[in-house]
Amino acid sequence: MNDLDLATELADLADSISYRHFVAQDFTVETKPDLTPVTECDRAVEAAIVDRLKRERPDDSVLGEEFGSHGTSPRRWIIDPIDGTKNYVRGVPIWATLISLYDGQTPLLGVVSAPALGRRWWAEAGHGAFTSALGEPARQIHVSAVDSLEDASMSYASLSGWKQLGVLDEFLDLCDSLWRTRGYGDFYSYMLLAEGAVDLACEPELELYDMGALVPIVLEAGGTFTNTAGIDGPFGGNALASNSRLHESALDRLGRVAPATVRTDAQA
Structure with missing residues (x-):
């Protein structure tokens, strides 16, 4: 098998x-x-x-x-x-x-x-x-073809974690720049991204087991998956995923901030 x-x-x-x-x-x-x-x-x-x-x-x-x-x-x-x-x-x-x-x-x-x-x-x-x-x-x-933040839809989990990360204002600024935001949350945000139903998905604090299965699906659908500092994959302590076209702009809006704790492969 x-x-x-x-x-x-x-x-x-x-x-x-x-x-x-x-x-x-x-x-x-x-x-x-x-x-x-x-x-x-x-x-x-x-x-x-x-x-x-x-x-x-x-x-x-x-x-x-x-x-x-x-x-x-x-x-x-x-x-x-x-x-x-x-x-x-x-x-x-x-x-x-x-x-x-x-x-x-x-x-x-x-x-x-x-x-x-x-x-x-x-x-x-x-x-x-x-x-x-x-x-x-x-x-x-496949991910969407949306290529500007003002036309983009984003799914996220909650506001409290962004405050703890110290970038609540930056997160709200990102939200204000978008066409639409919804809190679908958890795995579902990333599956909607992979299907092209939303264009960005993000969470401020995650473990490896929260992200491991999401990454290959997002990548194979044509998307990008990093942490909020731009490090690829599920080992960076949190997640920003996109249809690839919007990724750099979204990282810039969030200030490319590193998570409080980064879980490396050796730690996981």
């Missing part, structure tokens, strides 16, 4: 666990030390994926949000079992399992599966980015 087929099966496995509990709302919620919520479903999904990877790819390493790192191979699977847990616990359908595979810092593939939305997105390096309604034929996706 090739890597993308395996990632697809891992997404199916995750959906079979997370979706039925989301519909039933029959889970408990705890607060982690960083004050973010976690459910038994987060842990069950990650445990099931890790167990399958141990059987199918025993030589690969794994990084997951809930159980940390396993193994030392540069070929590493990066897992966020439920991205958007706050939505999940409140019955909001915008949440997904994020699965990616990297060789060192090079993205090989990404899969984002959002069963409550009935959607999935995926990409493999050099083969384009795709989406489908679950069970329906796939269609290739």
Whole structure:
């Protein structure tokens, strides 16, 4: 079985666990030390994926949000079992399992599966980015051709993080320069970007597992994914993604500010 087929099966496995509990709302919620919520479903999904990877790819390493790192191979699977847990616990359908595979810092593939939305997105390096309604034929996706900020639409997560980063005024200035802003949030901002529905997406503080699966999909759709200082990829502590045409202008508006904490490959 090739890597993308395996990632697809891992997404199916995750959906079979997370979706039925989301519909039933029959889970408990705890607060982690960083004050973010976690459910038994987060842990069950990650445990099931890790167990399958141990059987199918025993030589690969794994990084997951809930159980940390396993193994030392540069070929590493990066897992966020439920991205958007706050939505999940409140019955909001915008949440997904994020699965990616990297060789060192090079993205090989990404899969984002959002069963409550009935959607999935995926990409493999050099083969384009795709989406489908679950069970329906796939269609290739591309970023937009919008080339000026005043014509652009941006999706973001919240305002508070930009204040903590020290660039709230710059962020609001960027918002004021745009045609439209909406807070779709989490993975969904970046999938809308990859589909060409929005032109910019950004968040001021993220972990590697929040971004790993997003990067190959955005890149294969023709976009650019950096942190707010312009460093490529998911290792820079936060994210600014675009249709490529608007990237430099957006970085300039934000002041090309470095995040407070940069997570390198060695730290992750």
